[in-house]
Amino acid sequence: MLPCLGPGAQPNLQRLISAVQTTFAARLSSLSGAALVQADAATPALPGHTRLNLCNAVNDALKIALESNDRTYVFGEDVSFGGVFRCTVGLLERFGKERVFNTPLSEQGIVGFGIGLATAGHTAVAEIQFADYIFPAFDQLVNEAAKYRYRSGGHFHCGGLTVRAPCGAVGHGGHYHSQSPESFFTHVPGLRVVMPSSPAEAKGLLLASIRSPDPVVFFEPKMMYRTAVEDVPEGDYMLPLGVARLVAEGSDITLVGWGQQVLVLQQAAQLLAGEGVSCEVIDLRTLAPWDVESVCASVSKTGRLVVSHEAPVTGGFGAEVAATVAQRCFTRLESPPLRVCGADTPFPLVFEPLYLPGVARVADAVRQALDF
Amino acid sequence: MALQVAITGLKSQSGSQLGLSMARLFASAAASPSIKVEVMPYKVHRIEAPSNVVETNVEELTNFYKLMYKMRRMEIAADMMYKAKFIRGFCHLYDGQEAVLTGIEAAITLKDSIITSYRDHCQHVSRGGSIVSLMAELMGKQEGATKGLGGSMHIYNRKNNFYGGNGIVGAQIPLGAGIALAHKYKGEPHVCITMYGDGAANQGQKYEALNMAGLWNLPAIFVCENNHYGMGTAEWRAAKSPNFYTRGDYIPGIKVDGMDVLAVKNAVAFAKAYALANGPIVMEMDTYRYHGHSMSDPGSTYRTRDEINAMRTERDPIERVKRLLLNNGVDPADLKKIDKEVKKEVDDAVEQAKQGQIPPLHWLWRNMYAEPLGAGMRGVLPAEYHVPAFDPTYKS
Numbered sequence: 001m002l003p004c005l006g007p008g009a010q011p012n013l014q015r016l017i018s019a020v021q022t023t024f025a026a027r028l029s030s031l032s033g034a035a036l037v038q039a040d041a042a043t044p045a046l047p048g049h050t051r052l053n054l055c056n057a058v059n060d061a062l063k064i065a066l067e068s069n070d071r072t073y074v075f076g077e078d079v080s081f082g083g084v085f086r087c088t089v090g091l092l093e094r095f096g097k098e099r100v101f102n103t104p105l106s107e108q109g110i111v112g113f114g115i116g117l118a119t120a121g122h123t124a125v126a127e128i129q130f131a132d133y134i135f136p137a138f139d140q141l142v143n144e145a146a147k148y149r150y151r152s153g154g155h156f157h158c159g160g161l162t163v164r165a166p167c168g169a170v171g172h173g174g175h176y177h178s179q180s181p182e183s184f185f186t187h188v189p190g191l192r193v194v195m196p197s198s199p200a201e202a203k204g205l206l207l208a209s210i211r212s213p214d215p216v217v218f219f220e221p222k223m224m225y226r227t228a229v230e231d232v233p234e235g236d237y238m239l240p241l242g243v244a245r246l247v248a249e250g251s252d253i254t255l256v257g258w259g260q261q262v263l264v265l266q267q268a269a270q271l272l273a274g275e276g277v278s279c280e281v282i283d284l285r286t287l288a289p290w291d292v293e294s295v296c297a298s299v300s301k302t303g304r305l306v307v308s309h310e311a312p313v314t315g316g317f318g319a320e321v322a323a324t325v326a327q328r329c330f331t332r333l334e335s336p337p338l339r340v341c342g343a344d345t346p347f348p349l350v351f352e353p354l355y356l357p358g359v360a361r362v363a364d365a366v367r368q369a370l371d372f
Numbered sequence: 373m374a375l376q377v378a379i380t381g382l383k384s385q386s387g388s389q390l391g392l393s394m395a396r397l398f399a400s401a402a403a404s405p406s407i408k409v410e411v412m413p414y415k416v417h418r419i420e421a422p423s424n425v426v427e428t429n430v431e432e433l434t435n436f437y438k439l440m441y442k443m444r445r446m447e448i449a450a451d452m453m454y455k456a457k458f459i460r461g462f463c464h465l466y467d468g469q470e471a472v473l474t475g476i477e478a479a480i481t482l483k484d485s486i487i488t489s490y491r492d493h494c495q496h497v498s499r500g501g502s503i504v505s506l507m508a509e510l511m512g513k514q515e516g517a518t519k520g521l522g523g524s525m526h527i528y529n530r531k532n533n534f535y536g537g538n539g540i541v542g543a544q545i546p547l548g549a550g551i552a553l554a555h556k557y558k559g560e561p562h563v564c565i566t567m568y569g570d571g572a573a574n575q576g577q578k579y580e581a582l583n584m585a586g587l588w589n590l591p592a593i594f595v596c597e598n599n600h601y602g603m604g605t606a607e608w609r610a611a612k613s614p615n616f617y618t619r620g621d622y623i624p625g626i627k628v629d630g631m632d633v634l635a636v637k638n639a640v641a642f643a644k645a646y647a648l649a650n651g652p653i654v655m656e657m658d659t660y661r662y663h664g665h666s667m668s669d670p671g672s673t674y675r676t677r678d679e680i681n682a683m684r685t686e687r688d689p690i691e692r693v694k695r696l697l698l699n700n701g702v703d704p705a706d707l708k709k710i711d712k713e714v715k716k717e718v719d720d721a722v723e724q725a726k727q728g729q730i731p732p733l734h735w736l737w738r739n740m741y742a743e744p745l746g747a748g749m750r751g752v753l754p755a756e757y758h759v760p761a762f763d764p765t766y767k768s
Contacts, residue, residue, distance in 0.1 A: 071557070098557065101588075103584060104580065104583050104584060104587070106577075106580035106583065106584070108546065108576070108577045108580055109546045109549075109577055109580025109581055109583070109584055110546075110580075111546075112543065112545070112546025112547050112549070112550065112577060112580070112581065113546045113547070113549050113550040113553070113581065113584055114550060115546075115547050115550060116487070116535075116546065116547035116548060116549060116550020116551040116552075116553075116554070116564075117550035117551070117553055117554055118550070119535060119547065119550070119551065120485070120535075120550065120551045120554030120555075121554065122554050122557070124550070139540060139543060140543060140546070140577075143539065143540045143543060144538065144540070144543050144544075144547065149739040149740070149741075149742075150521065150738075150739045150740055151518070151521070151522045151526040151536075151539070152518055152522060152526060152528040152536055152739075153516075153517075153518035153519040153520075153521040153522055153528070153739065154519075154738070154739045155518065155528035155529065155530045155536070156528055156530060156535060156536065157739075157742070159742060189740050189741075190740050190741065192741070212742075213741075213742035213743075214741045214742055242745070289741075289745045
């Protein structure tokens with residue numbers, strides 16, 4: 001039995017195979033340097049910028065956060081050695097073991113500990129090694145972090161808490177190193193949920209998250225740690241939470257995504273441009289709260305929506321975007337909002353390309369919307 | 373009447389009936405106001421026991437008596453108000469366990485932190501909150517400690533480092549470790565007291581928190597209030613080892629008679645000094661709750677009435693202090709006067725709280741995030757929506 005693949009009815013086998021092949025190609029091309037967030041190695045970095053991959057951009061943001069506030073801590077499993085992804089390299093040496101330290105492998109304890117620290121007025125940047133491991137800490141995030149301000153009538157809050165967690169497909173991660181659990185947390189008022197789509201975005205959004213007066217769950221698309229490279233502004237800057245980014249302007253259809261899926265949307269938009277289709281691509285950046293106005297303004301202009309994410313389609317955050325657009329833009333819509341998402345299966349190992357909403361499937365959905 | 377009981381109680385217990393917990397008096401007749409009391413010897417795990425002779429005086433005992441009696445009356449009033457439907461929802465009462473908190477507070481300062489579970493009414497008062505604000509909170513009035521937004525399980529006091537009532541069993545324990553790190557990092561000579569019950573003592577996250585606190589030598593005191601029933605399940609049915617003071621394994625522990633405020637005071641002072649110098653310590657307070665787990669639990673289906681009555685007559689923490697006071701020459705009339713004053717204070721607070729206001733509806737969104745983030749509330753008329761006014765003068 002083949003997994004359900006998102007919009008439309010059962011795809012026939014031929015289409016399925018071609019979708020898989022195209023997705024594979026797109027994935028490989030993004031790994032080999034054709035991705036849109038891939039600075040040209042031949043040209044020098046822009047003035048005032050450093051060429052960084054997403055991992056180094058995160059490292060830079062953490063360094064600035066630790067430098068600018070001496071009550072900021074970075075901790076998690078193996079972070080003092082640099083972390084499994086090397087995002088925290090050099091922080092221990094620079095800021096000392098009092099502020100950058102390893103924790104035991106106990107996610108619930110890590111987050112609970114971070115909440116206590118943040119509630120006492122400090123800034124806690126906790127790392128959950130993989131987003132897939134965040135579930136032992138689910139209770140702490142949902143019941144303690146999200147509700148501290150609310151249930152204490154404003155006496156306390158743990159706005160100083162940021163939980164970083166690498167998420168998303170990586171090509172070979174399998175069931176427990178590939179998931180995108182963002183929608184579980186968008187369901188929790190009191191939490192902010194952020195997922196950046198490029199190195200410069202990651203740095204600005206992470207600094208904003210760390211300094212946000214609300215607890216933030218910050219998902220880092222781990223495939224981009226190394227593959228995405230761009231010129232990142234030097235020094236301290238923040239990008240606003242809750243404000244979407246217009247990635248590409250267009251007039252025929254609005255494509256909405258977040259994290260590394262934005263790259264897929266960009267690639268689909270390029271592919272479709274060759275067919276004369278003009279796609280507007282929006283990177284949501286923040287999922288809770290999300291930028292309803294920007295998305296609805298765009299869809300009101302284009303009349304069509306495709307929303308896309310790696311997480312399984314059912315109950316994913318795409319449903320929220322589609323429902324809101326259906327309501328707010330009903331009279332402007334030319335076709336039903338479509339979702340192009342991960343399949344409703346556990347995240348597969350060898351079937352990863354089959355599972356993922358690749359460029360071909362996004363392009364298919366766009367054509368389907370235009371032909372409606 | 374109560375006095376009569378106390379006196380006969382004292383007489384009947386003057387022999388060996390109280391066993392090791394018998395409070396014997398020394399030197400009380402001397403000119404010095406200091407009173408030495410022998411408390412039940414502590415059981416210890418990986419640590420030397422502190423002395424079980426505790427120094428006190430009439431003034432301190434009177435304060436203990438007043439505070440514990442206040443807690444008792446408050447909880448009885450809460451029980452009555454619940455049954456009269458002035459308080460709705462969940463409500464967990466502390467009566468019977470008063471000596472634990474009173475003893476803790478006597479050994480620490482308001483600069484030390486306390487975080488506890490949902491059984492949190494008395495912490496509010498011991499941390500300087502008023503009874504009116506407690507009662508108003510229980511009734512969901514905006515004059516309440518949490519402005520009526522938290523209710524029975526969620527009472528806090530930022531100024532006096534009370535990190536509150538937490539609704540999930542055991543979830544406050546890792547938070548306590550984090551708060552302890554904050555104290556340590558700031559170089560403050562303060563500890564975080566993390567209170568949890570014998571039910572929560574079997575939660576996995578307790579062990580995560582103990583491990584981290586142990587690794588990093590945090591000034592954390594983990595206080596297991598063992599009232600012997602995790603909701604409706606006896607400790608021995610739920611815990612393979614109900615010796616909770618030993619369950620920290622590599623972390624030292626001390627078991628205390630939690631029905632004796634002096635034993636608690638002495639042990640917590642010892643634990644605080646230990647925690648500041650060395651790191652975490654587990655304390656097991658052997659105590660008892662007279663009420664059921666919550667208001668929906670009559671508290672009599674899983675234990676006998678005889679057991680509850682025996683506790684009340686033999687180990688009641690307030691009666692114990694009362695006996696000490698009377699033995700040290702305090703006039704019974706003075707205690708009666710305190711009783712009367714406390715009772716009036718609680719009764720007045722209840723009446724005052726009843727007059728409180730229901731919080732305005734737009735507070736539904738308040739404190740969700742720091743900013744309102746586009747919240748909207750449907751009005752009475754169709755399609756009428758209001759964006760709640762976020763009063764900048766609102767003080768958290």
